[in-house]
Amino acid sequence: MKDDKTRIWYGGDYNPDQWPEEVWADDIRLMTRAGVNMVSVGIFSWARIEPSEGVFDFGWLDRVIDMLGSAGIAVDLATATASPPMWLTQAHPEVLWKDYRGDTCWPGARQHWRPTSRVFLRYALDLCRAMAEHYKDNDYIVSWHVNNEYGCHNRFDYSDDAMYAFQRWCERRYSTIGALNDAWGTSFWSQGLNDFSQIIPPRFIGDGNFINPGLLLDFKRFSSDALKEFYKAERDVLAEITPGRPLTTNFMVSASGTGLDYDDWADEVDFVSNDHYFTPGSGHLDELAYSSSLVDGISRKQPWFLMEHSTGAVNWRPINYRKQPGQLVRDSLAHLAMGADAICYFQWRQSRAGAEKFHTSMVPHAGENSQDFRDVCELGADLQRLSDEGLTGTRLVKSRVAVVFDWQSEWASEHTATPTQQVRHWTEPLDWFTALADNGITPDVVPLREHWESYEAVVLPSVYLLSAQDSRRVRDYVSGGGRLFVTYYTGISDENDHVWLGGYPGSISDVVGVRSEEFAPMGSDFDGVMDHLRLTNGTVAHDLADWITSVSETTRILAAYEADPWTGMNGVPAITVNDFGRGRAAYVGCRLGREGLAASLPSMLDAMGLDMSAQGASADVLHVERCDESDQRHFDFYFNRGHGIATVQPLGDVVVASLARMRAPGGPVSIDPNGVVVVKRP
Numbered sequence: 087m088k089d090d091k092t093r094i095w096y097g098g099d100y101n102p103d104q105w106p107e108e109v110w111a112d113d114i115r116l117m118t119r120a121g122v123n124m125v126s127v128g129i130f131s132w133a134r135i136e137p138s139e140g141v142f143d144f145g146w147l148d149r150v151i152d153m154l155g156s157a158g159i160a161v162d163l164a165t166a167t168a169s170p171p172m173w174l175t176q177a178h179p180e181v182l183w184k185d186y187r188g189d190t191c192w193p194g195a196r197q198h199w200r201p202t203s204r205v206f207l208r209y210a211l212d213l214c215r216a217m218a219e220h221y222k223d224n225d226y227i228v229s230w231h232v233n234n235e236y237g238c239h240n241r242f243d244y245s246d247d248a249m250y251a252f253q254r255w256c257e258r259r260y261s262t263i264g265a266l267n268d269a270w271g272t273s274f275w276s277q278g279l280n281d282f283s284q285i286i287p288p289r290f291i292g293d294g295n296f297i298n299p300g301l302l303l304d305f306k307r308f309s310s311d312a313l314k315e316f317y318k319a320e321r322d323v324l325a326e327i328t329p330g331r332p333l334t335t336n337f338m339v340s341a342s343g344t345g346l347d348y349d350d351w352a353d354e355v356d357f358v359s360n361d362h363y364f365t366p367g368s369g370h371l372d373e374l375a376y377s378s379s380l381v382d383g384i385s386r387k388q389p390w391f392l393m394e395h396s397t398g399a400v401n402w403r404p405i406n407y408r409k410q411p412g413q414l415v416r417d418s419l420a421h422l423a424m425g426a427d428a429i430c431y432f433q434w435r436q437s438r439a440g441a442e443k444f445h446t447s448m449v450p451h452a453g454e455n456s457q458d459f460r461d462v463c464e465l466g467a468d469l470q471r472l473s474d475e476g477l478t479g480t481r482l483v484k485s486r487v488a489v490v491f492d493w494q495s496e497w498a499s500e501h502t503a504t505p506t507q508q509v510r511h512w513t514e515p516l517d518w519f520t521a522l523a524d525n526g527i528t529p530d531v532v533p534l535r536e537h538w539e540s541y542e543a544v545v546l547p548s549v550y551l552l553s554a555q556d557s558r559r560v561r562d563y564v565s566g567g568g569r570l571f572v573t574y575y576t577g578i579s580d581e582n583d584h585v586w587l588g589g590y591p592g593s594i595s596d597v598v599g600v601r602s603e604e605f606a607p608m609g610s611d612f613d614g615v616m617d618h619l620r621l622t623n624g625t626v627a628h629d630l631a632d633w634i635t636s637v638s639e640t641t642r643i644l645a646a647y648e649a650d651p652w653t654g655m656n657g658v659p660a661i662t663v664n665d666f667g668r669g670r671a672a673y674v675g676c677r678l679g680r681e682g683l684a685a686s687l688p689s690m691l692d693a694m695g696l697d698m699s700a701q702g703a704s705a706d707v708l709h710v711e712r713c714d715e716s717d718q719r720h721f722d723f724y725f726n727r728g729h730g731i732a733t734v735q736p737l738g739d740v741v742v743a744s745l746a747r748m749r750a751p752g753g754p755v756s757i758d759p760n761g762v763v764v765v766k767r768p
């Protein structure tokens with residue numbers, strides 16, 4: 087089972103402990119029918135595996151793993167440490183995490199444990215050891231699923247355990263209290279610290295007050311690291327007992343959820359896996375493709391796992407919209423297009439009871455006689471065909487354009503006491519991804535740490551923090567011939583969130599050739615304030631603009647604001663292009679949104695000397711390619727992005743078509759809304 091590298095893994099979270107054993111045989115029958123070949127087992131099973139302290143019951147788990155394995159279904163086995171049992175928290179309430187007001191997070195849901203508790207760590211590692219010893223020779227198990235979605239509910243713990251761990255973390259980072267005082271800017275408001283024991287987490291400071299942003303930023307860094315240390319401890323116990331078995335833990339990368347620094351975490355897993363839940367509405371496909379592209383960037387283009395997504399509605403939003411016809415298959419194929427080699431769901435069979443009973447699943451409440459299960463079977467057949475055609479192991483083809491995402495910039499820009507709460511980092515990369523797609527270009531989304539210098543064109547979208555070193559990278563990239571797009575709210579501060587002086591964007595103002603003296607936020611919360619700005623190219627800016635007061639001699643102005651004189655913004659440059667060294671830098675000094683960016687891009691690309699017409703797609707189609715190193719196996723994925731019928735001319739054989747039709751052999755293919763076509767080139 088271990089050696090089959092040609093198949094795309096297909097399945098989901100399987101929670102047999104929610105069902106009587108009679109149901110298991112039916113599960114296996116339906117899994118076989120759907121083409122399921124892998125399931126994740128035991129994620130929340132601690133209380134069943136260890137019903138009381140030190141007493142283990144592996145019988146039921148042995149039986150179900152054996153049934154699965156005998157049917158050819160591989161197991162991704164969880165450590166079961168995500169949700170501690172009642173006996174543990176009853177005996178040790180000191181493992182429960184505390185919120186910023188010091189209130190205890192009680193059991194009743196899941197992940198009610200503090201990442202820095204030595205007591206909890208001991209219990210979790212004992213369970214890991216027992217699991218690894220018991221299952222070390224079981225060949226049906228192909229990977230370890232360590233814990234589950236670290237930090238989903240316990241990302242920030244403000245307990246005393248966390249406080250002491252945070253103090254030690256700060257000491258390792260800064261060595262001296264003087265260096266920490268400097269980094270946090272504690273001369274402000276009399277916050278100077280005499281030693282590390284005076285550090286407290288960002289606990290409740292009273293409503294309407296403003297906490298030290300340096301403390302806050304480091305607490306986010308620390309919280310990501312504390313969970314990572316916990317993960318590494320679990321991992322190391324497993325790796326010692328089962329050295330050859332690959333390990334992963336499921337990340338939560340999506341456009342708006344920016345919890346942990348997953349680019350940093352990715353160094354610690356054998357393969358990257360991600361959980362992604364769709365954004366309802368018109369951004370559905372673009373947000374999915376954007377998020378998956380970022381996962382591919384984190385994975386450095388190594389194949390990765392889609393560990394969870396949903397067949398339809400989730401149950402944790404205020405309104406849980408269903409998927410439209412075709413989206414079940416389309417979404418999975420979109421993750422696959424962006425580099426996934428495994429397609430899994432939460433969860434196999436929809437629960438009858440418990441907090442997630444209204445969350446859709448591969449086998450819905452309606453049973454096997456249902457559209458969802460028929461779609462699950464269709465998808466299984468599609469994945470089998472793509473495996474047979476050799477998709478597994480091919481990689482997402484590198485784009486000519488990279489859009490940079492940076493966790494630390496998101497963390498810093500989401501703080502309060504900023505020019506406007508309407509602006510933070512994450513929306514801008516997604517707007518650029520979508521606007522580029524509107525122009526027929528599918529960019530790669532890459533972490534700031536990645537070698538983005540290897541791309542022909544790079545976008546720095548509101549990358550608020552730029553260290554001296556990253557500013558140097560920017561300068562070297564452009565002077566060496568790179569084409570760089572920079573937006574407002576980029577390069578405002580260094581890695582300690584100390585503002586770069588001399589005019590924004592302080593550390594790269596010479597590269598972009600503009601100098602802004604002040605932010606010009608827009609809003610409608612007061613009568614008579616500026617709520618938008620019209621540009622000379624016909625687009626409209628909202629939320630934030632830079633008051634650019636001068637440009638360099640080599641800077642060309644592509645668009646300026648047309649505003650009433652009283653605003654002080656009339657004629658101020660809005661979009662510029664600067665020659666710098668052998669390269670060029672475009673600057674977009676305001677928030678144009680997807681629409682404004684899409685409309686401004688053609689003239690910007692032109693001014694940058696970038697001809698992207700060869701990218702070949704149109705606005706209504708998202709085109710993605712995967713191929714192997716020698717280009718023997720080359721696949722084109724075409725997704726309909728709109729609400730009309732899209733047409734593409736395939737460059738080879740259509741191997742999968744969902745909501746799509748070929749009019750004549752070799753001729754163009756029509757793709758319905760939510761449809762997709764996969765083509766293999768000869």
Ligand code: GLA
């Ligand atoms: C005040 C405080 C100052 C400063 C300003 C900012 O009233 O006394 O310290 O915070 O507000 O507007």
Ligand code: GLA
Binds near residue numbers: 432
């Ligand atoms: C997650 C968890 C699952 C389940 C799904 C529901 O990401 O890992 O256990 O709660 O969300 O969407």
